[in-house]
Amino acid sequence: MATIEVKIPSPGESISEVELSSWLVEDGAVVSKNAEIAEIESDKATLTLVADEGGKIKQMASEGDTLEVGAVACTIDTSVAPKANEDIKKDETPQDDKKEDSSSEEHQEEKKEPKKETSEEFSKVKVSPLARKMMDEENLSIDDIINGLRRLKSSDVEVAKRAGTQAPTATGASLKKEANRDDNRKRMSTLRRKLSQRLVSVKNETAMLTTFNEVDMSPIMKLRKKYQEKFIETHGIKLGFMSFFIKACSKALQDFPAVNGMIDGEDIVTHDYTDISVAVSTPKGLMVPVIRNVESLGLAEIENELKKLATKARDGKLSIDEMTGGTFTITNGGVFGSMMSTPIINPPQSAILGMHNIIERPVAIEGKVEIRPMMYVAVSYDHRIIDGKESVSFLVRVKELLENPENLLWDGKNSTEMLLEI
Numbered sequence: 001m002a003t004i005e006v007k008i009p010s011p012g013e014s015i016s017e018v019e020l021s022s023w024l025v026e027d028g029a030v031v032s033k034n035a036e037i038a039e040i041e042s043d044k045a046t047l048t049l050v051a052d053e054g055g056k057i058k059q060m061a062s063e064g065d066t067l068e069v070g071a072v073a074c075t076i077d078t079s080v081a082p083k084a085n086e087d088i089k090k091d092e093t094p095q096d097d098k099k100e101d102s103s104s105e106e107h108q109e110e111k112k113e114p115k116k117e118t119s120e121e122f123s124k125v126k127v128s129p130l131a132r133k134m135m136d137e138e139n140l141s142i143d144d145i146i147n148g149l150r151r152l153k154s155s156d157v158e159v160a161k162r163a164g165t166q167a168p169t170a171t172g173a174s175l176k177k178e179a180n181r182d183d184n185r186k187r188m189s190t191l192r193r194k195l196s197q198r199l200v201s202v203k204n205e206t207a208m209l210t211t212f213n214e215v216d217m218s219p220i221m222k223l224r225k226k227y228q229e230k231f232i233e234t235h236g237i238k239l240g241f242m243s244f245f246i247k248a249c250s251k252a253l254q255d256f257p258a259v260n261g262m263i264d265g266e267d268i269v270t271h272d273y274t275d276i277s278v279a280v281s282t283p284k285g286l287m288v289p290v291i292r293n294v295e296s297l298g299l300a301e302i303e304n305e306l307k308k309l310a311t312k313a314r315d316g317k318l319s320i321d322e323m324t325g326g327t328f329t330i331t332n333g334g335v336f337g338s339m340m341s342t343p344i345i346n347p348p349q350s351a352i353l354g355m356h357n358i359i360e361r362p363v364a365i366e367g368k369v370e371i372r373p374m375m376y377v378a379v380s381y382d383h384r385i386i387d388g389k390e391s392v393s394f395l396v397r398v399k400e401l402l403e404n405p406e407n408l409l410w411d412g413k414n415s416t417e418m419l420l421e422i
Helices: 084-091 095-112 119-124 129-138 142-147 154-165 190-205 218-235 242-255 299-314 388-403 405-410 415-420
Strands: 003-007 017-023 036-041 046-050 055-059 066-068 072-077 208-216 262-264 267-269 276-278 280-282 285-287 328-332 351-355 358-365 368-382
Touching: 017 190, 036 072, 190 285, 208 388, 218 299, 218 368, 218 388, 218 405, 242 276, 242 299, 242 328, 242 351, 242 388, 242 405, 276 299, 280 299, 351 388, 368 388, 388 405
Parallel strands: 276 328, 328 351
Antiparallel strands: 003 072, 017 036, 017 066, 036 046, 055 072, 208 368, 262 267, 280 285, 351 368, 358 368
């Protein structure tokens, strides 16, 4: 019997252990080569374990276990792997036989279709019209639904008791909700634990302050409305707000290098490049992938890179390299409806920009009150390396570039002044 071991790989430098977050196959399952068999979670990313060979899985660890890099997660008995000649025999089946098999399979599928509930069955269980429609579409019976339910709790029994003795009134049924005092407890993921430690250390180890400003978004909104269709036709992707903010920050960071710097021991390190991290909310927590060398990218390139990284983040497919090395971060609480907030610095960076909700507000324009789509923006910064003048000037520069997006083309300079060479 040939048995191979599947060991925990190294997710990156300085990471010595990971958490086995979930098995994707059952113990004893027979898998094919390169099949995904488990997910492991480090303090920076979620990675997938892959079967090096086909065979029968024997799990050596349980979900939630913390394993060191190099530890054996499972073994694979390759002697149980499906034989290749079985697939060949299937392909050699005569065409007539295939037709007969396919027709017989169709009959079998027809026979296997679950029966829809009769009106008598529905009368035994209260089913909403929407639920009934979903069950019809998925060919599910009431038994299927009941079998998939969690175990009954005392609160479920109480609901059934009250339902049998009290007929809900027309108004009370929609306003009242059954009391529930259940608690749910689950272990924090490695990613969440590390994130919480980092956030606390930032508050304790930096002199963090926040400065605010507001941006009139009407120029960008008009530009997008005018050119969106042609932009999609040319580049195959929509033009969003985020690419303007990323590009504007890149220009402003080059004007104020301290905002693009970091403290390393007793040294201040600044960068000639702008690698901008963008916070992405995922089911497993906040991920911050990095768009590198933004100063050399156009808006279409930024949008494509942003879409690729955001998709990989939500699917848990980001690599360690794609999340490390950023020099500045942008986070957008506006997508959740936030009007104003103080974003927290992403170490070892020294500053972060917070975007917020766009709200129409009355503003004074050349002595007249007009309704404009306005957004509050905030920059949190480490006062140890960035002075108040630099942080405020940086944010004002970002505001100017966003309210005059055509200036992004001229290295952030006014296009008229460039024309007049003044």
